[in-house]
Amino acid sequence: MGFSIMINSAQDIALSFSDMVSSKGLSPVNCVVSSDKYFYIQQREKSKKCDLTINIFNDELKKEASFRLDNPKYEFISIKYLFDKVILFASHNEQMHTHLVYSILDDKLGFGPFSEIFKEPQKSGYPTSFIISDKTYEDQLHVIAELPYVSGKNEDIKLLIFDKNLKLAKEVYNKLEVKFETKRDNKLIISPNGRVFLIKTYWEKGNNFNIYSLGQEVIKEEVIKLNRNKISALDYFFNAKNELVIAGFYSSQIRYNYEGYFLFKYDDNLTLVHKNQYHFNEKIIKTFKSAKEIKEKGFGLDKFLLTSFKMDAKGNHYLVAEHLGRKKVKEINNWHSMGMVIIKFNRNGNFVWGCPIEREQVHLKRTFIGVFALSNFQEPQYFYNELVNLNLRKGIPVEYGVNNYCGTKHITFDEVGIPTTKDLTISFPGSDMLAFHPVELNSNGNAKTIFQVINESGEKSCLAVIE
Numbered sequence: 008m009g010f011s012i013m014i015n016s017a018q019d020i021a022l023s024f025s026d027m028v029s030s031k032g033l034s035p036v037n038c039v040v041s042s043d044k045y046f047y048i049q050q051r052e053k054s055k056k057c058d059l060t061i062n063i064f065n066d067e068l069k070k071e072a073s074f075r076l077d078n079p080k081y082e083f084i085s086i087k088y089l090f091d092k093v094i095l096f097a098s099h100n101e102q103m104h105t106h107l108v109y110s111i112l113d114d115k116l117g118f119g120p121f122s123e124i125f126k127e128p129q130k131s132g133y134p135t136s137f138i139i140s141d142k143t144y145e146d147q148l149h150v151i152a153e154l155p156y157v158s159g160k161n162e163d164i165k166l167l168i169f170d171k172n173l174k175l176a177k178e179v180y181n182k183l184e185v186k187f188e189t190k191r192d193n194k195l196i197i198s199p200n201g202r203v204f205l206i207k208t209y210w211e212k213g214n215n216f217n218i219y220s221l222g223q224e225v226i227k228e229e230v231i232k233l234n235r236n237k238i239s240a241l242d243y244f245f246n247a248k249n250e251l252v253i254a255g256f257y258s259s260q261i262r263y264n265y266e267g268y269f270l271f272k273y274d275d276n277l278t279l280v281h282k283n284q285y286h287f288n289e290k291i292i293k294t295f296k297s298a299k300e301i302k303e304k305g306f307g308l309d310k311f312l313l314t315s316f317k318m319d320a321k322g323n324h325y326l327v328a329e330h331l332g333r334k335k336v337k338e339i340n341n342w343h344s345m346g347m348v349i350i351k352f353n354r355n356g357n358f359v360w361g362c363p364i365e366r367e368q369v370h371l372k373r374t375f376i377g378v379f380a381l382s383n384f385q386e387p388q389y390f391y392n393e394l395v396n397l398n399l400r401k402g403i404p405v406e407y408g409v410n411n412y413c414g415t416k417h418i419t420f421d422e423v424g425i426p427t428t429k430d431l432t433i434s435f436p437g438s439d440m441l442a443f444h445p446v447e448l449n450s451n452g453n454a455k456t457i458f459q460v461i462n463e464s465g466e467k468s469c470l471a472v473i474e
Contacts (some may be wrong), residue, residue, distance in 0.1 A: 242316035264307035322354030360424030379445035
């Protein structure tokens, strides 16, 4: 089922829905897209094992097949579309080694047997963890092996490079100048021209961030930091010049909140070529905090999370933070969001405007809370579920569409950052009342944006494909 949403925007939206499927007891993992199929992957709630359900839809979003994989021996890592195949990566611990394995999905038969591609000895019972890159470069797949934890020692890793047949082609060992932590936060990123980087987050009197250029036995390390303030959170992308653009929010020296924002650019050699930081103005802070709260809790945004950093068709950058907290309603503890802040930088990385948007969202489930944007981010526009409609005695207004659980809102901005919020008319398929789960299921810059649409109980869902 498909139709177009006509909005006051240069980017009209074509929206299509898949057939409905069961989601009872399942959490969405991602949606893998091939040239003519959609592979919707769900995992058993709270499970870390290969306890998966895969629904396959054709290019018209009609369901063709469904498979279950329940193999508690294997720890689930990820499912990717690589080398024209849907590949499941997993690991298991056996005979004092951690084994990295894969299985290829046959859309008629399901997943085939697991094949081992790498193993690493355990240390004192601690295993190795693996990070699989989201994309390949020149028929090569990059994997980080996070080597076993050793108390008091510096963390070490291996960069593994596999060919298109998933045969190990290169292995590079590196020791980082950071002490081991039992839980690690490492992100593997590949530049458009094949450079391999690792962004590491670790805790030492606040969040700390390092970036490494990998691939050689001697690696280059850069500390991502500001002169005085601590960075709270960051995100990144590569621009048209293949520069690594990193932006985020920083905290005050005495409180863990968001007091301002920054933007860095690094060239291919990890040389810092651009650096800016800015303090939030009073308009933004006072949108979400009273004068009394500022006096008691300090000048800064409390309980905000960085949720998006995107580049539009003109090269402008947009950084988003959203409030997320808890709120009691009739003695029931609900999830609560007061709104969002969006910061615009121009293509050179300089600040243009900042806009606070109040948006009250309260719900028992976090599933429906938050804003979402398109993968094909041509211009700044955002969407969210209008949950305040659930409090209306007469029900959801008809202008929001058929089977719409709460209604959908659409935000756009003019040249100086003044927002316009409008209602969208979206009629969902089937007979259940449905709403968007505002998390992209394919966030790799594809022209298609895919979200899960679910009913209130979370027991039924379908795909929403936006082009």
